[in-house]
Amino acid sequence: MFTRVKIKNYKSLINLDVDLSAKKKQPKPLVVIYGENGVGKSNFASVFFTLCESLSTMLARTELQKLIDRNDLKDLIHDEEFRKWIAENLKDTESIIKSCKTINSTENMVLEFEFVIENKHGRYLIEYDDSKIVHEKLEYVLNKNRTLFFEIAGDKIKVNEKIFKDGEYLKEFYDLLEKYNGKHSFLSILIFEIEDKADGYVKQRINERLYEVLVSFILMSVRVKSGYGIERGFRGLRHKIFKDLDEGVISIEDEEELNKAEKMINEFFTLAYSDIKEAYYKREKIDGKIKYNLFFKKMMYGKIVDISYELESTGTQALLQIMPFLLMSVEGRTVIIDELDTGIHDLLINNVLCNISDSTRGQLIITTHNTMFLESPDINPEYIYTFFVDKDANKELVSIVEFEDRTHPNLNYRNRYLKGMYGGIPFTRDIDFEELLEIME
Structure with a gap:
């Protein structure tokens, strides 16, 4: 500190x-x-x-060399957007x-x-x-x-x-x-x-x-603005799932971690929003992996409707994005x-x-x-x-x-x-x- x-x-x-x-x-x-x-x-x-x-910088140098050596990325190395990503992140x-x-x-x-x-x-x-x-x-x-x-x-x-x-x-x-x-x-x-x-x-x-x-x-952990984009400084997160709270793919052995994240997100958003009645993950199990996507059950015109996180407002999405950072400060x-x-x-x-x-x-x-x-x-x-x-x-x-x-x-x-x-x-x-x-x- x-x-x-x-x-x-x-x-x-x-x-x-x-x-x-x-x-x-x-x-x-x-x-x-x-x-x-x-x-x-x-x-x-x-x-x-x-x-x-x-x-x-030393780690970035090694990661860059790994990207250069990968056969499946050789065509991308000369792509302007890919090179821009490398310049920003490595x-x-x-x-x-x-x-x-x-x-x-x-x-x-x-x-x-x-x-x-x-x-x-x-x-x-x-x-x-x-x-x-x-x-x-x-x-x-x-x-x-x-x-x-x-x-x-x-x-x-x-x-x-x-x-x-x-x-x-x-x-x-x-x-x-x-x-x-x-x-x-x-x-x-x-x-x-x-x-x-x-x-x-x-x-x-x-x-x-x-x-x-x-x-x-x-x-x-650092989250700063860069023009219209956002840079994230995730460093050594104890909970790997914090990087992908909205959607992702995990090993089936890590499902308990997903269950905890679901419970935590449900607790937060049902307290923060009067119209959100439940937050949950839709899951699909394939070849020992779990593909998951975040959904909300919301009250709309007297009915409970399932809404994908990606269709939510920018404010709701922003809250989910800063949650891991806030929890890290609580952790010390x-x-x-x-x-x-x-x-x-x-x-x-x-x-x-x-x-x-x-x-x-x-x-x-x-x-x-x-x-x-x-x-x-x-x-x-x-x-x-x-x-x-x-x-x-x-x-x-x-x-x-x-x-x-x-x-x-x-x-x-x-x-x-x-x-x-x-x-x-x-x-x-x-x-x-x-x-x-x-x-x-």
């Missing part, structure tokens, strides 16, 4: 320092971010997605830089994260120039005190030998660091090693604290959701967030335009942030309580936000649409 994020030259965020800590430097369990369109909310959420991508370091570094910036892109895992504080920094990683550093608690785990700056590689239990493996890993220096991060190489080697081989040869950091980062993971409220009724999403706010054992960071959250007695005002932009277009992302001399239970934060007292709202002049039409004619 994160207590501070520092960003330099990342997309539209030139210089941003965001404090996400509560009292005693503990991470806030909920962070709700407001701001006008185009101010950088999605870019801030994307920072965490970029962290996930930086952990996966990024190397250079691609990350190209898509994330501020346009026309001559300075390096820097992402720095301060975090807490099991009450132990740490800091991770990764810095890029125009084509490669030029600086990477991890500090975390070893035994009782926070210390340097590793730092790589250009050709200088410094590794704390205590984070490795096996001297031979340290030498082997050091060779990998020199070989891939600048192309892949330390953590990316280590994650690849864990996946590539025999089960448990690497885990037995590195310190428990280093593995603790890796697991915390890998299990982070770090979860980032960009535009939580997209397509969902204000009252409904307000009820969902208020209900989950007391259940989150991890950290839930969301961006939103729904101002109802500002009036909710279940959401601590200290958890609500807004982008403030000064006259020179310098940006800050701060908690709204920093704008007040003192907090008061009767203070109407929503009214004060809508009046522009916290920034984060658009100020526009009157628009004459008849004049716009005249220009075209």
